[in-house]
Amino acid sequence: MKTLLLSISALALLGACSAQTATEMTKDAAQAADVMPERVVTPEVARLQKLARESTHAYDITESLTTEIGPRLAGTEEEARARDWAMAKMAELGFENIRNEPFMVPGWIRGVETAEILSPNPQQLFITSLGGAVATPPEGIEADIAYFPTFEDLKNAPMGGLDGKIVFISGRMEKAPDGAGYGPANQKRRSGATEAGKRGAAAVIIRSVGTDSHRFPHTGQMRYAEDVAPIPIGALSAPDADQLERTLDRGETVRIKLTMTPRAVGELPSGNVIGEIVGTEKPEEIIIISGHLDSWDLGTGALDDGAGIGIAFGAAKVLMESGLKPKRTIRVIAYGAEEIGLKGGFAYADKHADDLDNHVLASQSDFGAGPVYEVRSGVKGAAGNAVLKDIAKALGLPMSEKPTNGGPDIGPIFNKGVPAMRLQQDGTDYFDYHHTPDDTFDKIDPEHMAQNVEAWVTMLWMASEADTDFRE
Structure with missing residues (x-):
């Protein structure tokens, strides 16, 4: 070495x-010499x-x-x-x-993890279970998407109206040297299943809490409230969340199938x-x-x-x-x-x-x-x-x-x-x-x-x- x-x-x-850029770095280097x-x-x-x-x-x-x-x-x-x-x-x-x-x-052990758009444009999505999440039935869940651009939109939604749907929460995380965007973005991972469960949803998928554009989903621990029945929750990779948003923006009903089989092991x-x-x-x-x-x-x-x-x-x-x-x-x-x-x-x-x-x-x-x-x-x-x-x-x-x-x-x-x-x-x-x-x-x-x-x-x-x- x-x-x-x-x-x-x-x-x-x-x-x-x-x-x-190199020009910006050179300028910053000159300034840093005076302030460091x-x-x-x-x-x-x-x-x-x-x-x-x-x-x-x-x-x-x-x-x-x-x-x-x-x-x-x-x-x-x-x-x-x-x-x-x-x-x-x-x-x-x-x-x-x-x-x-x-x-x-x-x-807690991860199991099978699959997701796919059934209609209107059938295709695979890349997803991962969040830590501590419960499983779907072995055969998975098929349901229409209820879309919320941000976690705040879900929190502000009326109770009820989501019965049997799969909630999709988007919301992008901002980059910062000290990771200041992580806390706000992480609310959907931490509490998305609870808020969706209160309103009758069957499951939740979120845009991954991350700042990349790679087709890798981000896992991480989530929490269930004691007074709300737990529902499955997983994270989509950023490009798949983009793809799902574009599909929803076309104004058609989007139906997906979600299968995740993690389990608690004591x-x-x-x-x-x-x-x-x-x-x-x-x-x-x-x-x-x-x-x-x-x-x-x-x-x-x-x-x-x-x-x-x-x-x-x-x-x-x-x-x-x-x-x-x-x-x-x-x-x-x-x-x-x-x-x-x-x-x-x-x-x-x-x-x-x-x-x-x-x-x-x-x-x-x-x-x-x-x-x-x-x-x-x-x-x-x-x-x-x-x-x-x-x-x-x-x-x-x-x-x-x-x-x-x-x-x-x-x-x-x-x-x-x-x-x-x-x-x-x-x-x-x-x-x-x-x-x-x-x-x-x-x-x-x-x-x-x-x-x-x-x-x-x-x-x-x-x-x-x-x-x-x-x-x-």
Whole structure:
């Protein structure tokens, strides 16, 4: 592997400009030279950053996980093999106090997934079940389409009137470096079956929650309300949603057949895999870096979240290789069962409830493998934020005014008072691949991975060495 030398500021600029023309990039580069903060680093930080830029740990670890294990659906044998892999990898890298903290999750297995337009223009559609969804009858459902351009249109529709129909909810997700369009677009995935079920629908199909134009549908977890009978729900690929919209725009009644046969399989084991670098002076004080080990079953979980595992493991390894000894304990967590409702995050918060006061700072890498372009704070106190600003200066990156909870699995402990921060990655293209068969290792850029490790190891060292209570 060639030596990786691009600086963190340069890679951040490349990520932010990934969708622009060469002329626009040149103009932005000139402007960035004036606005990007100047780096302020100690010799120790400079040493760590050089080692990180030259490292291939994150890239190699992600390759290992996605090649040797592949898809890792929560609760399955594949996720169990991933836990064994993680413990062996932590031992190989030299971590201490390696362990699995088990918990149980509701098991769900994907089945047959087919959809087709029966009339007026017969043809196949590409669809996938949403996580946790119930099945159609084995023979499928045939029904006319009731079309809602957005989720809000469905929510505002009168009760009744959809009896026996298959609801189609469209609505496009907007691209943004920080994925700001995901929350609004995700409402239809999360609650579409409930809203349609209230109104008598037989099933739901949605435009995938994604930003691509590939003929790959995006899966993801959905929810049923307890007081509404569950109905099947699946996601169409974006081109198939476009095709269905064009057909509907012709003003004819559109009838489709939908067959999806997922099934719930009862409680299954999952777990959080933990390894540590034990602190030299304050070993009881804990800094968490993490990713999540599970993935959806359509791709190999490279961007979501094999990259986060590689970055967290890789940053800790660079710190060990440097010979520097952190004052505080660095705890690396490979969370389980994130995709089906942050089960690993909640399990960790419950198990460690009596020790959360000793958790100094926490963060998670779970937004792909794009370059880090800013630092976000989930720290309330002035002293802690001063340290985060110093970390940003050491990276040559701006501090964002946008708050953070540190990442999905950090949320449960953040809500219980643990300070958090996030190294914000450029996710402009992340939702092109998210939860699809296209989330594979070839989407990982080794130079971006090394830049992420540079950012994370800088944060680890500076947060460990700071004589600061991040709660103040």
